Amino acid sequence: MRKVLMGNHALSYGAMLARAQVISAYPITPQTQVVELLSEMCADGTLDAQFIKVESEHSAMASCIGASVAGARAFTATSSQGLALMHEMLHWAAGGRHPIVMGNINRSMAPGWSIWTDQNDSLSQRDTGWMQFYCASNQEVLDTVLQAFKVAETLMIPAMVVLDAFALSHTYEVVDVPDQALVDKYLPPFKPAIKLTPADPRAFGGLTGSEHYMELRYKLQKSMEKAPALIEETGREYGKIFGRDLGLVDAYKCDDAEFVFVTSGTAGYTARVVVDELRASGIKAGNLRIKVFRPFPFDKVREVLGKVKKAAVVDRNCSYGAGGIFYQEVKSAVYGRPGMPPIIGYIAGLGGRDITADSFKEVAADAMARTKADEEIVWIGVKK
Amino acid sequence: MRPKKAKKIVFNSAEEMPLMICSVGDQTHNLTGAWRNIRPEIDLAKCLRCGICWKYCPEPSIMVVDDRPVVDYDYCKGCGICAVECPSKCIVMVEERR
Numbered sequence: 001m002r003k004v005l006m007g008n009h010a011l012s013y014g015a016m017l018a019r020a021q022v023i024s025a026y027p028i029t030p031q032t033q034v035v036e037l038l039s040e041m042c043a044d045g046t047l048d049a050q051f052i053k054v055e056s057e058h059s060a061m062a063s064c065i066g067a068s069v070a071g072a073r074a075f076t077a078t079s080s081q082g083l084a085l086m087h088e089m090l091h092w093a094a095g096g097r098h099p100i101v102m103g104n105i106n107r108s109m110a111p112g113w114s115i116w117t118d119q120n121d122s123l124s125q126r127d128t129g130w131m132q133f134y135c136a137s138n139q140e141v142l143d144t145v146l147q148a149f150k151v152a153e154t155l156m157i158p159a160m161v162v163l164d165a166f167a168l169s170h171t172y173e174v175v176d177v178p179d180q181a182l183v184d185k186y187l188p189p190f191k192p193a194i195k196l197t198p199a200d201p202r203a204f205g206g207l208t209g210s211e212h213y214m215e216l217r218y219k220l221q222k223s224m225e226k227a228p229a230l231i232e233e234t235g236r237e238y239g240k241i242f243g244r245d246l247g248l249v250d251a252y253k254c255d256d257a258e259f260v261f262v263t264s265g266t267a268g269y270t271a272r273v274v275v276d277e278l279r280a281s282g283i284k285a286g287n288l289r290i291k292v293f294r295p296f297p298f299d300k301v302r303e304v305l306g307k308v309k310k311a312a313v314v315d316r317n318c319s320y321g322a323g324g325i326f327y328q329e330v331k332s333a334v335y336g337r338p339g340m341p342p343i344i345g346y347i348a349g350l351g352g353r354d355i356t357a358d359s360f361k362e363v364a365a366d367a368m369a370r371t372k373a374d375e376e377i378v379w380i381g382v383k384k
Numbered sequence: 385m386r387p388k389k390a391k392k393i394v395f396n397s398a399e400e401m402p403l404m405i406c407s408v409g410d411q412t413h414n415l416t417g418a419w420r421n422i423r424p425e426i427d428l429a430k431c432l433r434c435g436i437c438w439k440y441c442p443e444p445s446i447m448v449v450d451d452r453p454v455v456d457y458d459y460c461k462g463c464g465i466c467a468v469e470c471p472s473k474c475i476v477m478v479e480e481r482r
Contacts, residue, residue: 095405192404194402194403194404204405205406208405211394212394215398219401219403222398
């Protein structure tokens, strides 16, 4: 059924259709409506789930871990400072192999206090062992929640579904809300091989000596390495049932492109408009939107960049002292490989400053004028 | 008395390890009594058989056998709580010499 939904409610509908059994969350702008709607669904019986109110995001994630270890499908959502407060528990969730799915609304970190979007909150959680999916439309948000549960529970790795504050979270779009029976077919109930039960009492996450710790982390990385193929496989399966394929990247007009923008999130859709305009003026442009950041889609990035003459990575984040985070990752993915183009890194849109079509035109003009990346960061739209 | 000296479980490959970090056996192979610097000694002649030492031992390493407290020195860490709590002061902590 087609509904007009805000991005936050697309997350709620995703969790509802996934038949999440435990939802625990603490409200934070711009995430609040995600759990507001879910709490209403739990109260009116639309969703048969336990809604746990907690005093902090740290406890929200702890509750989800407890629920997951007991064999329940757990969901939460947060943003920015809330995600930062969860940080310790994110390691617990991934290290303990608890396949929780969480929505994170990209909001800039304070100070200065901000409620507007950039990606430093989620990218600061890069090394916790969570999968990260960056969405560009409300439809993609809903679809990705369902896929994220499927991939997470197959590999026993938690997953974060990430969307831009306001550009998606509070923006209403037409969303096809899939039929529950079809979702049930795609996403069977969560049945972990090991769980907390009186029938088989165990302690979880306990002291692990140096003779075993490294193997457990090796297993986590090995499972992560299986994720790209599984994301593509389950994405195709999703397409067969619901008519929308889900992949690791969204390559727009990249096949014959000579110049590509590398983007993520909603900026990736803005870039498409500029790609079309550049093509109308005779420049073979394309846009490679990286949807899945963890696991990093090495093969897809190499495949696209190996065919172009120049690439411009546009980051809505900054690793201070280094540069754009996607830029660093894209460069490391192609390092030492012959035939790769010059890659130039741009930073735009921090703290919710709009990344407009003009921003991408500025990026394109700058990139065209360069033969190599002679600066670590090229700033776009900053009042220097 | 508890079963002692269960064999320590060591996995030889990542493959045979469970995916989730969870207990697969117990820790009784770990004889924590080796950590002890002072040991509790009980003068049973003064013991009231109140059971307070048994109740307070956090390890727990005090068992009640035939209505009397017995220290399990394989696991007693020598914390001294039993000696402090004993109302008849029949437990004294003695320096451990090995």
